[in-house]
Amino acid sequence: MIETEQRGGVLITRVTVRRLDAVITPAFKARMVDLIQGGAERIVLDLADVSFMDSSGLGSVVGCLKLIGTRGDLVLAGIQSPVQRLLQTTRLDRVFKTFPDTDAAVAALTPGGE
Amino acid sequence: MSEPRRILLVEDEPTTQQMLGIVLRALGYDVVTVANGVAAMDVLAGGGIDLVITDRHMPEMDGITLCRAIRASFPDHYLYVMMLSAQIDDSSVVQGLEAGADDFLVKPPDFAELRARLKAGIRIIDLQRQLEQRNRTLASAHQSLEKAYEHIRKDLQAAADSLRRQLPRPAELDGLRFDWLFEPSDMIGGDILDVVHRPDSPVTVFYQIDVAGHGVPAALSSFNLQSLLSGAALRQLAETGGTTGWATQPVAVVEELNRRAQRSDDDDYFTMLYGVIDRRTGEGVLTLAGHPPPLVWRAASRRLETLGDSGFPVGMLPSVNYEELPFTLAAGDRLIVHSDGLSDCVDAEERAFGDGELARCLAEAAALPLADTIAMVGRRFADWCADAHFDDVSLLILEKTAAEAAEGQDDRD
Numbered sequence: 001m002i003e004t005e006q007r008g009g010v011l012i013t014r015v016t017v018r019r020l021d022a023v024i025t026p027a028f029k030a031r032m033v034d035l036i037q038g039g040a041e042r043i044v045l046d047l048a049d050v051s052f053m054d055s056s057g058l059g060s061v062v063g064c065l066k067l068i069g070t071r072g073d074l075v076l077a078g079i080q081s082p083v084q085r086l087l088q089t090t091r092l093d094r095v096f097k098t099f100p101d102t103d104a105a106v107a108a109l110t111p112g113g114e
Numbered sequence: 115m116s117e118p119r120r121i122l123l124v125e126d127e128p129t130t131q132q133m134l135g136i137v138l139r140a141l142g143y144d145v146v147t148v149a150n151g152v153a154a155m156d157v158l159a160g161g162g163i164d165l166v167i168t169d170r171h172m173p174e175m176d177g178i179t180l181c182r183a184i185r186a187s188f189p190d191h192y193l194y195v196m197m198l199s200a201q202i203d204d205s206s207v208v209q210g211l212e213a214g215a216d217d218f219l220v221k222p223p224d225f226a227e228l229r230a231r232l233k234a235g236i237r238i239i240d241l242q243r244q245l246e247q248r249n250r251t252l253a254s255a256h257q258s259l260e261k262a263y264e265h266i267r268k269d270l271q272a273a274a275d276s277l278r279r280q281l282p283r284p285a286e287l288d289g290l291r292f293d294w295l296f297e298p299s300d301m302i303g304g305d306i307l308d309v310v311h312r313p314d315s316p317v318t319v320f321y322q323i324d325v326a327g328h329g330v331p332a333a334l335s336s337f338n339l340q341s342l343l344s345g346a347a348l349r350q351l352a353e354t355g356g357t358t359g360w361a362t363q364p365v366a367v368v369e370e371l372n373r374r375a376q377r378s379d380d381d382d383y384f385t386m387l388y389g390v391i392d393r394r395t396g397e398g399v400l401t402l403a404g405h406p407p408p409l410v411w412r413a414a415s416r417r418l419e420t421l422g423d424s425g426f427p428v429g430m431l432p433s434v435n436y437e438e439l440p441f442t443l444a445a446g447d448r449l450i451v452h453s454d455g456l457s458d459c460v461d462a463e464e465r466a467f468g469d470g471e472l473a474r475c476l477a478e479a480a481a482l483p484l485a486d487t488i489a490m491v492g493r494r495f496a497d498w499c500a501d502a503h504f505d506d507v508s509l510l511i512l513e514k515t516a517a518e519a520a521e522g523q524d525d526r527d
Contacts (some may be wrong), residue, residue, distance in 0.1 A: 055326035090404040091424045099345035
């Protein structure tokens, strides 16, 4: 459900399911919490495969962002239009940094990059 | 072996019957002897037998017929059947197996072989008994589960009925009419809507809430919120007529709920639209909190507008600001409030109902009475999302009627 890849100081977590909904969210959140509590501070959440996210999925992604807090950052990459629309309706497009792909996101999170 | 196993020996020939009986008792078995199949069936009907050794050729009822009778009469209780025969060839084995025999012995049986074959038979009987026991346990567990499920289903149905009774009765008062559609995805869900619409104040309060997730936990939250909000609105409208009190200030309501919701540590949150409207003037304000923006049908221009854009959900982030969106409904105008379960539901080609179809349907039904418009949207939605109704769905429409101050009835309570 989540594939991870470390690139320099940045952890890429790629969600490999099409629907991030109430069925999958508890397992997704638990895995993300493990990674964050395991020390991951700069995370790119790659949502390129996710074509649908429901309210509980959105809640868990926000929960991850809050868990990292000021220690680091969690940014989104590759979001599809239904997820984009959800972010707009909830105004969270102003809270999350989003990038077209993981390369751009990793560059932005790498010190001296951007 | 705690108790000796009981064997039924069916043999018409007295010498063999006597000799085999002695051998079996010497091996530690309890033996009951009879001389034919009819007598055997009588003994078996009394129970207590694990294993049958039967001669193949007997008067009255032979071994093959007895085998068939045993399998037909005791389908739930396995009996191990060994067939005795002077000679055993392929065709007799096939015939015996087809009749339901488990093993075959040549007459007279070799002592060591008999002992070994009986042991094998007892092993199979023990396995069968365990299976039978397990099946009984499973059947009884299944029955308990069915009962528990039925109990839960009834409770849920009662909860669903009681939630539905909490919904406001469609009504018209002072020229403002409202009606709604409400379809939880399970029996109960996280959507709730209310309209506090009372003759003691010219102000009507309305809101719609969609608690993240669905099912029972979401329903408990939405039920709670409804008691809190409608209770406060009723009280404050009665006390001040809607001139003061936070319940008539949408931004204050949403900000207060957001403050309260920050106390918990989980990912729970909800989206809402909260608004007030002065029925006499049609002027109102509303606040959006993560809820889809409402639509306004303009009767004069016969067009749909989208009101406002977005806002943060409640309970997600601390200290965020919300906006007050003013609006005015002229005679014939309709304010259409819906949850994302309505607009985001997709058809077989993954097209969302909210991408055009909802607006088309509202425009086509604009000339119909409000209740018929709601019914039409409900039908079109059901057709659109026939295969995929995953979320709670609610739709609330307020209409400023052309007739001035038509007295309606609001007999909730």
